[in-house]
Amino acid sequence: xxxxxxxxxxxxxxxxxxxxxxxxxxxxxxxxxxxxxxxxxxxxxxxxxxxxxxxxxxxxxxxxxxxxxxxxxxxxxxxxxxxxxxxxxxxxxxxxxxxxxxxxxxxxxxxxxxxxxxxxxxxxxxxxxxxxxxxxxxxxxxxxxxxxxxxxxxxxxxxxxxxxxxxxxxxxxxxxxxxxxxxxxxxxxxxxxxxxxxxxxxxxxxxxxxxxxxxxxxxxxxxxxxxxxxxxxxxxxxxxxxxxxxxxxxxxxxxxxxxxxxxxxxxxxxxxxxxxxxxxxxxxxxxxxxxxxxxxxxxxxxxxxxxxxxxxxxxxxxxxxxxxxxxxxxxxxxxxxxxxxxxxxxxxxxxxxxxxxxxxxxx
Amino acid sequence: xxxxxxxxxxxxxxxxxxxxxxxxxxxxxxxxxxxxxxxxxxxxxxxxxxxxxxxxxxxxxxxxxxxxxxxxxxxxxxxxxxxxxxxxxxxxxxxxxxxxxxxxxxxxxxxxxxxxxxxxxxxxxxxxxxxxxxxxxxxxxxxxxxxxxxxxxxxxxxxxxxxxxxxxxxxxxxxxxxxxxxxxxxxxxxxxxxxxxxxxxxxxxxxxxxxxxxxxxxxxxxxxxxxxxxxxxxxxxxxxxxxxxxxxxxxxxxxxxxxxxxxxxxxxxxxxxxxxxxxxxxxxxxxxxxxxxxxxxxxxxxxxxxxxxxxxxxxxxxxxxxxxxxxxxxxxxxxxxxxxxxxxxxxxxxxxxxxxxxxxxxx
Numbered sequence: 001x002x003x004x005x006x007x008x009x010x011x012x013x014x015x016x017x018x019x020x021x022x023x024x025x026x027x028x029x030x031x032x033x034x035x036x037x038x039x040x041x042x043x044x045x046x047x048x049x050x051x052x053x054x055x056x057x058x059x060x061x062x063x064x065x066x067x068x069x070x071x072x073x074x075x076x077x078x079x080x081x082x083x084x085x086x087x088x089x090x091x092x093x094x095x096x097x098x099x100x101x102x103x104x105x106x107x108x109x110x111x112x113x114x115x116x117x118x119x120x121x122x123x124x125x126x127x128x129x130x131x132x133x134x135x136x137x138x139x140x141x142x143x144x145x146x147x148x149x150x151x152x153x154x155x156x157x158x159x160x161x162x163x164x165x166x167x168x169x170x171x172x173x174x175x176x177x178x179x180x181x182x183x184x185x186x187x188x189x190x191x192x193x194x195x196x197x198x199x200x201x202x203x204x205x206x207x208x209x210x211x212x213x214x215x216x217x218x219x220x221x222x223x224x225x226x227x228x229x230x231x232x233x234x235x236x237x238x239x240x241x242x243x244x245x246x247x248x249x250x251x252x253x254x255x256x257x258x259x260x261x262x263x264x265x266x267x268x269x270x271x272x273x274x275x276x277x278x279x280x281x282x283x284x285x286x287x288x289x290x291x292x293x294x295x296x297x298x299x300x301x302x303x304x305x306x307x308x309x310x311x312x313x314x315x316x317x318x319x320x321x322x323x324x325x326x327x328x329x330x331x332x333x334x335x336x337x338x339x340x341x342x343x344x345x346x347x348x349x350x351x352x353x354x355x356x357x358x359x360x361x362x363x
Numbered sequence: 364x365x366x367x368x369x370x371x372x373x374x375x376x377x378x379x380x381x382x383x384x385x386x387x388x389x390x391x392x393x394x395x396x397x398x399x400x401x402x403x404x405x406x407x408x409x410x411x412x413x414x415x416x417x418x419x420x421x422x423x424x425x426x427x428x429x430x431x432x433x434x435x436x437x438x439x440x441x442x443x444x445x446x447x448x449x450x451x452x453x454x455x456x457x458x459x460x461x462x463x464x465x466x467x468x469x470x471x472x473x474x475x476x477x478x479x480x481x482x483x484x485x486x487x488x489x490x491x492x493x494x495x496x497x498x499x500x501x502x503x504x505x506x507x508x509x510x511x512x513x514x515x516x517x518x519x520x521x522x523x524x525x526x527x528x529x530x531x532x533x534x535x536x537x538x539x540x541x542x543x544x545x546x547x548x549x550x551x552x553x554x555x556x557x558x559x560x561x562x563x564x565x566x567x568x569x570x571x572x573x574x575x576x577x578x579x580x581x582x583x584x585x586x587x588x589x590x591x592x593x594x595x596x597x598x599x600x601x602x603x604x605x606x607x608x609x610x611x612x613x614x615x616x617x618x619x620x621x622x623x624x625x626x627x628x629x630x631x632x633x634x635x636x637x638x639x640x641x642x643x644x645x646x647x648x649x650x651x652x653x654x655x656x657x658x659x660x661x662x663x664x665x666x667x668x669x670x671x672x673x674x675x676x677x678x679x680x681x682x683x684x685x686x687x688x689x690x691x692x693x694x695x696x697x698x699x700x701x702x703x704x705x706x707x708x709x710x711x712x713x714x715x716x717x718x719x720x721x722x723x724x725x726x
Binding site for chain 1: 393394565666668669680681682683684685686687692694696697698699700701702703706709710712713716717720725
């Protein structure tokens, strides 16, 4: 393996590496997702987990030897087990989740100087992409922009409905150098319904896909400029790597969007239209599995009579249903969840109650 | 035990005995009820099963030594285990269910001649009664009527809503001998909604509670008169008791209501207003458990958020629900059932499908 790793390792400074953020708790897929088995480690859409699919999707643009993964200490063993082809030392364990800016800057700092000169593609571990070829094509263009022009890019997806759960990018003029690459005029956090509809109609907005591309060195420089407290904390960690567990939890909690991206005068975007879905809820999964909204989306052993538009997910055991419509019903070995599809996001209310009740058996 | 049985055995011909019909399959409480564990063996409303409660409710009018139970061969061990105080030889196992007339006539025929001279109270094993004292008072009056005047009685319950799932008794004039005992003019099988509403308004109708009282000898005489084919079959069984398994399945399938009761010119009724419920569906159980229809009826480990009017029954594991109304959700170790309360009866559609699919693991 060492030989093949060395030989296939990209030599050019322009060859990108990937940094996959895999620390999410994934409460939105409770009861299937648990603290020890969050969404990114689940095979929601086939035999591979979303994390495994994320790594596989990057090949051949980025081989597993050029993949870094940032996760939490409690998940690091599970991640290494799912991805034996990724070098174990490139699976980094945060002692504690401190949001995305610390995770990304710390991971980039941990890379060799030669790697930090390359474009780094930061991407979530739990998204789904239908068209991998187009996905890689856009990543390759973005990497070239980052490498050759030292741009910082945040990728966008053409909105397909007035989603209120995503952030939006207001797109501005194209750069003269490349018609596909355009300026981001403004970031907008989760809008209300009316605003989201206006964004959709205007044609000037993209969903923020949470995929960022920049040279590693550039990100560290931007961190020093916009998040000096974080940069100082990371320097302390670099000076005393054995004190990581003690120092990391003192890093400021801040997202890369808010802490860096939204602070930049010049940030670029590319449109990533590749059948992207963040699979952010049971509702989103139902949409994906369902060809006809009048039918049910079904996984596992399910018996129905006069039902319509439901998602029935039997991970263990059997689900039987009569006469219900537009519900999500999920059965695991120890639990069952029942809620209306349109209220899928509110599974959080259950997780919150279980947390209050200290039901660690179910979390 | 033999001593106490002999000493407490009623000596008078008028002391009633009980015959409990406990052969039901109980599909209406699937997935909690199964072929091997039908409704009457479940503790739906406390720590005792409905069958155990049925036996306990008869004491002190009828002690366990005067109780006969007719069940199916597959349930006889479970019944004996639940009722060690009932003499094992009085727990009779039908080789196959052939409806109520064969079960009752065969059970009565199996009693000693001295017992057959007494009033026999036939009652289902799976009903619920709130006021046991009133229940026994009415049974005692009925037994006296059967014993002293050789009447045949079918007990009725004052209807509380226009139920379309029950049979009704049209009540006629009282007998001169006792103002409480009245003639039944007519039996009506499950009526349609409009008819049921008319019955309720008229005040002349009772629900047929499926509780019959007659002298054992009288029942056998009526069987010979109205169901001669059944009587002949029973004679063959009496002549060759070791051929029961072969002969019993040839007895005609007929209910005691249709085969005998509805054929009689002179049949009496007494009103049994004792908080009676046949617990015939999940809906009926929800009604019973629920003090406020805006709240949920809950059994077991259940976590809810903004739910209303549901029955959540977690026999094993946890049920979590958000935002649903008027559903029945039942979770067992291997299954979950979800249906609207008002469609509780349609659980049969699931059991039928499982039968078609030969899912004996779930039946």
